[in-house]
Amino acid sequence: MSGLPERIASRLRLPLIVAPMLNVSGVELVTAACGAGAIGAFPAANPGSAAELDRWLSEIEQAAAAADNPAPHCPNLIVRDPRLAEHLEVVVAHRVEMVIASVGSPAPLVEPLHDVGALVFADVATLEHARKAVATGVDGLVLLTAGAGGQTGWMNPFAFTRAVRSTFDGPIVLAGGISDGHALRAALDLGADLAYMGTRFIASQESLADRVYKEMLVESSLDDVVLTEAFTGLPANMLAPSIRAAGLDPEALDESVTPAGAAELYGARAASAGPRRWTDIFSAGHSVSGVERIEPAAEIIERTRAEYLSPRSSSPAC
Ligand SMILES: Cc1cc2nc3c(=O)[nH]c(=O)nc-3n(C[C@H](O)[C@H](O)[C@H](O)COP(=O)(O)O)c2cc1C
Known part of the structure; x- marks a missing residue:
């Protein structure tokens, strides 16, 4: 965890961020993750309003104050969200320690967040995105790779991590397809923090x-x-059984739809009574094969940590 500041690294029981997920990450998941020693992230859009975001952050802070050396929590600001300015004001007022910027350039966030000492991580899917994000002064990068849940990347994780690591010294977070401690260790071997x-x-x-x-x-x-663009207008990984349950054929989706057209058809405020993306059409990444049961977050983290600390093989002599 060399690229991470010591004030954060020293509070982690394993080098893990429980990723921000629309309609999925809430106060309970974030506090459970932080209490178990992993960074707990959540989209600032999940609380529904700036006042609710303020309340969520206060609750997370109260839980942190009662916990033993918890890992940091980390709001995710969606740059293209029309409520960005309100969300930014709330996270600045709470002087959060770190923020992840996704969907759009992190440029407008860097200065106000640095002014309160927050680290800014930017979610990137290409080398060009990475170069542009670094030029805005972000502290770290989240490399979105093929097979990630939600709106996915398409790069191979080996090649992407290597290419970014060869030009960037700051903290790198690898995202996509990681479902156990062995994959987590491999991500660090590749050069991620x-x-x-x-x-x-x-x-x-x-x-x-x-x-x-x-x-x-x-x-x-x-x-x-x-992997389909039909529900968001951008490449996203969705679960075929949920597409079928909504009466659609996963083999015959309209891949030519624009983001605005997809919002009209499947967005939360769509006029039709049809299925809604994220709530009826479910998203999952390739790591779904690692989901074996419904269980407390702390147990997932503990098992991941045990796997992370027990490499499957030592270097083979060959
Ligand atoms: C249901 C769902 C919702 C997501 N929502 C967001 C989001 O609001 N903001 C964001 O930056 N990433 C979002 N993601 C992407 C995740 O943060 C992360 O990149 C991805 O889950 C990593 O891949 P994995 O699922 O294989 O672990 C979402 C992913 C899923 C599955």
């Missing part, structure tokens, strides 16, 4: 996802994940 685990925590007891979603994750495997 931390890794995201998202999909695995949707099935935690504390997540906001409903029971049907959690059970579908337990029953699904890698082969059930469909």
Whole structure:
């Protein structure tokens, strides 16, 4: 964890961020993650309003004050969200320690967050994104790679981490396809300082996802994940059984839809009575094959830590 400041690294029991997930990450999941020694992230959009965001952060801070050396919590600001300015004001007022910027340039966030001492991480999917984000002065990068849950990347994680690490000394977080401590260790071997685990925590007891979603994750495997632009206008990984349950054919989706068109059809405020993305059409990454049961977040973290600390093989003599 060399690239991470000591004030953060010293509070982690393993180099893990429980990834921010729309409609999934809430106060309970974040506090459970932080209490178990992993960074707990959540989208600032999840609370629903700036006043609710303020309340969520106060609750998370109270839980942190009562915990023994908890890991940091980390709001995720979606740059293209029309409520960005309100969200930024609240996280600045709470003087959070770190923020992840996604969907858009982190440029407007860097100065106000640095002014209160927060680290800024930017979510990037290409080398060009990474170069531009670094030029804005961000402290760290989240490398979104192929197979990630939600709106996914497409880069191979080996090649992407190597290419970014060869030009960037700051903290790198590898995201996509990591579902156990062995993969977490591999991410660090590649040159990352931390890794995201998202999909695995949707099935935690504390997540906001409903029971049907959690059970579908337990029953699904890698082969059930469909890469499609149909629901967001951008490449996203979705669960085929949920697409079928919504009366659609995963083999015959409209891949030509624009982001605005997809919002009209499947967004939370869509006019039609049809299925909604994220709440009826469920997202999961390739790491879904690692979801075996619904269990407390602390147990997922503890098992991941045990795997992380017990490499499967020592260097083979060859
Ligand atoms: C249901 C769902 C919602 C997501 N929402 C967000 C989000 O609001 N902001 C964000 O930066 N990433 C979001 N992501 C992406 C995750 O933060 C992370 O990149 C991804 O889950 C990592 O891949 P994994 O699921 O294989 O661990 C979401 C992912 C999922 C599965």
